[in-house]
Amino acid sequence: MSNDIRLVVLDMAGTTVADDGLVERAFGAAAGSLGVETGSAEHATMLEHVRATMGESKISVFRHLFGEEEKAQRANTAFEAAYHDLVDAGHCAALPGAAEAIAELRGQGRKVVLTTGFSRSTQDRILAALGWQDIADLTLCPAEAGRGRPYPDLALAALLRTGTDAVRQIAVAGDTGYDMLTGTRAGASVVAGVLTGAHDEQRLRADGATHVLKSVAELPALLGPVG
Template identity: 85%
Template sequence: MSSENPTDKITLVVLDMAGTTVADDGLVEQAFQAAAGELGVVAGSEQHQEMLAHVRATMGESKISVFRHLFGDEEKAQQANLAFERAYHDLVDAGHCAALPGAAEAIAELRAQGRKVVLTTGFSRATQDRILAALGWQEIADLTLCPADAGRGRPYPDLALTALLRTATDSVRQIAVVGDTGYDMLTGTRAGASMVAGVLTGAHDAERLTADGATHVLKSIAELPALLADR
């Protein structure tokens, strides 16, 4: 008789997009620069540098939440968020959007293993859909979620728990949460996921990922299917 608890078998994989499955290549920072400039923040100023440092530290968080923190005013935050989205969409439309090496293959292998895959983001639905369309990924996953779908974005557990509910997964212990930021790791640990894996293809290093709860640190998403198969 197997000693494995069936409720601990991972059947749901919740994957971040930018930096984990999709190459970022500085697009978030470029779009932020455009948004900050529209609100009168002078590039290279002390204020600009402080804001940019916060953007880097909070990679993975819902973008509107970041702008609320930076500007402390809802109207300005919404204005900055719209400017950010316009700039990011222009970059995507100009071809500055690509899957990370092995990402599409990894997602296909995870689903071939019988696992459900949910792609999540800190971007709005409009931006998420723009990226998915640019990559031809509209059907690559079982489900895609943005903060507006879940209630709150990272580092709260809402995205992972919404993925569990929408896919009718039986237990939080059946979830693997994978991302490139400390906020992804916090989302996974707060949701009770049995695997919280950080990848080194994005914003944060192994030290930050581990400090925020990573149970595994991978070079890239390409290593994930074999890790889960061995488990």
């Protein structure tokens, strides 16, 4: 598949970084800090929303769940603290073939940008745990782009920051429907869903995936040489 893709925008948790339930565990701590009991009907309803909106900016999720800004901020702070503890305890690993795929994409002459729905502090915690501070050309979190997923801002900010010429030169890859919506709304030519994270092929295609891959390791071969 020879083409003119010059910029590859990659999600982190579930796409290049193993999640292994860390988001849900950190959410449990966040909800508990606001008095939501694990195993309760309220907790189950909230967890269903968290799963459906995987990929979205976490503060946006908490604003939806708790309504009041003060509660949302408290939940977000608790979530980040719990997630950081899990990362620091060693519960953070690259998905098989992810680092090699990023290196190959850059070796093909493409820019690679890592994006997330986490805050900058959480993103940096993950990058440091993996030794990935210099693995990509750029890393972006929602606060640095304007809005998080499912809006196109992260992909468009990546385009602007890397000096990419046109939206048709973008490929977006992620494990959630919101990643797919980000790619389609940004006008990316390739919007690739991967099956290593939150959502299944049906959800990925429903939200605009042009391709569905077993993992991000297949992406360099899909894109092929720069055309």
